[in-house]
Amino acid sequence: MNLQTLLFEPREKVATVTINRPDKLNALNAQAKAELRDVFTQIKTDSNIDVVILTGAGEKAFVAGTDIQELTALNAESGKEFSSKGQEVFDLIENLGKPVIAAVNGYALGGGCELALACHIRIASENAKFGQPEVNLGIIPGYGGTQRLARLIGRGRAMEMILTGNQIDAAEALRIGLVNKVVPLTELLPTALSMAQLLASKGQIAIRMALKAVNMTQEATLSDGQKLEASLFGVCCDSEDFKEGTTAFLEKRKPAFKNK
């Protein structure tokens, strides 16, 4: 794949995708969004990759938003299309079927905050800043942010971030549950990698079913979500990994999962 705006490094079971426009603080232009779609489409079916780390190039920004240059010509019709197309890419990440860890290494503003929200786990460096500053441009978040932020941190806090456009620092993001962990910048990628390796060491059928079940809380009633949980639990019980996991526990040894 010939990528202009991303770096894609598939290694043993863990792939790292880096948004690579540091001179523009990794702002997402049309090409970056198209390349994200292509890379994540490939990752989805690549059986050698179990976990993905998503980060930004440089020490200043994860992603400082969608590329504001490309917003200026939008009208009602093209604006709706712009938002829907972006949502499709972020939905692809959320529904990848493999864990995606956002390693947020600086500004995560607008589409950058929304991109982190579409990931399954967020680890931030101490210098990270989060915000939905779209109101300052006369628009609202358009890549799922109004929906995912409220579901993650609650409607009141999401409303405040989206209505004020104010930035919050990493410590505040941790306090309100927007990120899972905050570490010094030098520790960010090593921490994300050790989390990724931990997830890759599990049985991947169970990981996949867990992602599906927990993602379902975005839209299901408790009762429908529990029905889905029961059928996914059943799928796990039919796997060799389940037999291996339970047998290994009883035999007091580490399981050797085969993802079958």
Ligand code: COA
């Ligand atoms: N779209 C396009 N270009 C962007 C951008 C964005 N979202 N964010 C930053 N850039 C560009 C700047 O235009 C500048 O380019 P230039 O060097 O060619 O002039 C470069 O990235 C560096 O940004 P700069 O603003 O000079 O850095 P800073 O340290 O002074 O400020 C921010 C950093 C993040 C506070 C500031 O860049 C900013 O507010 N960005 C926009 C954030 C935003 O509104 N995002 C939501 C978009 S919907």
